[in-house]
Amino acid sequence: MIKVSITDDHYVVLKGIESLLKDEKHIRVISIHENGQDTLEAFEVEQPDILFLDINLPDINGIVLTKTITKSFPNVRVIALTNHEDVSFVKRILDNGAFGYLLKNAHKEELLQAIDTVSKGEKYLQKDIEKKILNQSLGRKEFSALQPKLTRRETEVLQAIYEQLTTQEISEKLFISPKTVEAHRMNIMSKLGAKNSVGIVKIAIQKQLL
Amino acid sequence: MIKVSITDDHYVVLKGIESLLKDEKHIRVISIHENGQDTLEAFEVEQPDILFLDINLPDINGIVLTKTITKSFPNVRVIALTNHEDVSFVKRILDNGAFGYLLKNAHKEELLQAIDTVSKGEKYLQKDIEKKILNQSLGRKEFSALQPKLTRRETEVLQAIYEQLTTQEISEKLFISPKTVEAHRMNIMSKLGAKNSVGIVKIAIQKQLL
DNA sequence: ATTTTTCTAAGGGTATTCCCTAAGTTTTCA
DNA sequence: TGAAAACTTAGGGAATACCCTTAGAAAAAT
Structure with missing residues (x-):
């Protein structure tokens, strides 16, 4: 039984993922949250195996939250949920401890595959993003063409x-x-x-x- | 029985709204679409009473699509779905024929109320947006506080x-x-x-x- | 503990923007 | 066709941004 939590400030997204997963016998959605604060508080009581985390939350920056969660609750594996197709963005999230990355247009199969892959301890990236990363990674690295890091x-x-x-x-x-x-x-x-x-x-x- | 269609390129949003509405006896979701083209084609066969339309679609600009739909299928009432809280944006959509405007963080009650209000032929705006519009409309008008027109x-x-x-x-x-x-x-x-x-x-x- | 990065700040310019006022010409629209 | 709006230009001055170099101190990373 894989325990899943979802955090997204868009209520319909929350219910959408929940409804997509409720027919799966090996998956149980244990909690849903609309902001980062609630999520952290809930995790003090019970942690899921997997957290679907929207990166654009109203209260806490998703990337920071990912970092916090993976440090405080190392058993929780974060799958980032966003609309950003920006490769540099994906990189930043993965660098901060996320195990997977899904765009919100993901279908049920991808959702399930992401859960299965990540719960095995492997990283999961949506197909098209994986391609993009590969393409861009082949470019020059030293010029940090992707995401310029500001201090x-x-x-x-x-x-x-x-x-x-x-x-x-x-x-x-x-x-x-x-x-x-x-x-x-x-x-x-x-x-x-x-x-x-x-x-x-x-x-x-x-x-x-x- | 109110017939509802949903168009959103985010699959989870699609399923989210669908699952939120499926318990309502007076509402039936007759079709869901992931892009504007599919939506228009489907409407040739059967039109819903209400269309939840994501403004950020991959193929067609949502504002343009709203205009097209309200012209070609005047019986369809469009409720725009977005994340933009920008007031000027709301105005533009309403000007193009939309009957309602919902942010994606809307809860079930708001969704249902939007459907009921719009199906009565009235416009529906989410509470906080309504406030914002009122606030800004009360400002000076001659200075075109909303959408400044550039030459x-x-x-x-x-x-x-x-x-x-x-x-x-x-x-x-x-x-x-x-x-x-x-x-x-x-x-x-x-x-x-x-x-x-x-x-x-x-x-x-x-x-x-x- | 040492290298690397970041933060700090100065001098000394040049370039550009910002702001005001004023006014002739052209286009648009009632 | 006449009035309003938009487009055009200008002078002059203050404020701000841009650009270069250099360099010590603090913080972070290895």
Whole structure:
């Protein structure tokens, strides 16, 4: 008997997965949750073998939550559920301890196969995503063409730029010199391949950094 | 007996709504579809009273599809399903003939109420969206707080800004003086309520002007 | 414990954007 | 056809962003 939990803020998704699984005798849905907090609290009492986890939750960032869960409850295997087909995104999630990755357009067979595969301790990726990863992994790696990694500070500056703050305002907000803010902005531009602040925001949105 | 169809490329959403409705005796789900094309073809044979339509479909833009359906099959009442909480978005959909608007985190009660309300011929909006629309509609109207209308030239400049071009480069691209470009940019900022070019792009993306 | 990365910040420019006012021309629409 | 809206241009100045280099201190990773 495989115990499954589901966390998704879209109620219909929650009920959809539940209804798809309820005919399976070897699978039991033990709990469903609409946010990260509830999920963590419920896990204090009983942990599932597998958690279907929506990455876009209202309260906690899904990637962070994945990390938390795999650390606090190592027996729980997380299968990420999203609409992002972005390969870099998949990578980040897997790096943070997820065992599988499913798009929300997955059909019943894929859902079941994901559960079976992951419960065996193997990683499960949806077919088309697997292909994409392979294709892109064959590109150059050193240039980090995929998901540019911003540092904590850079992320803060990025956020502030997005909020239309000026360098001066950002420096006051973060208690650092304007010159430092500029340095961060230059680094962000360089990492994202942007020509100016507009490009930073444009690309950051595209790459889901915001 | 109310006949319902569902169109959503996320299979779990499809099954979720279906399972939520299957206990209701006065409602019958007559068909489910994963894309716009299938939906239109199926409607040639039989039309539902109500269609739950995901606005983000792989093949056809949901807003356009709403328009098509309400024209070709005027008996079908469309309830839009999305994650967008953007008020301007809601307006656009309703303007194109939709009878209701639900976020995907809607619970069973809301789903049923939406069906009942819409089948009576009334419009149904989810509570929190209704509030937002009211709030924003009470603002100044002459300034077109909702969907700011940009002129043809302003749209071109907006596009160029989005492409990270400088004022100089834009002027060369459009064969106008840099000063004119600046004038347009100022007008765009004013219309969108942006503080700078970053804001222009940010808001333009939010309001789907790009 | 040591290397690497990140964070910090400065000087010294240049380029660009932002903001105001003003006004002639063209297009659109009632 | 006349009025309104949109498009065009401009001057001038303040503010901000961009770009380069350099470099010490702090934090993180190995």
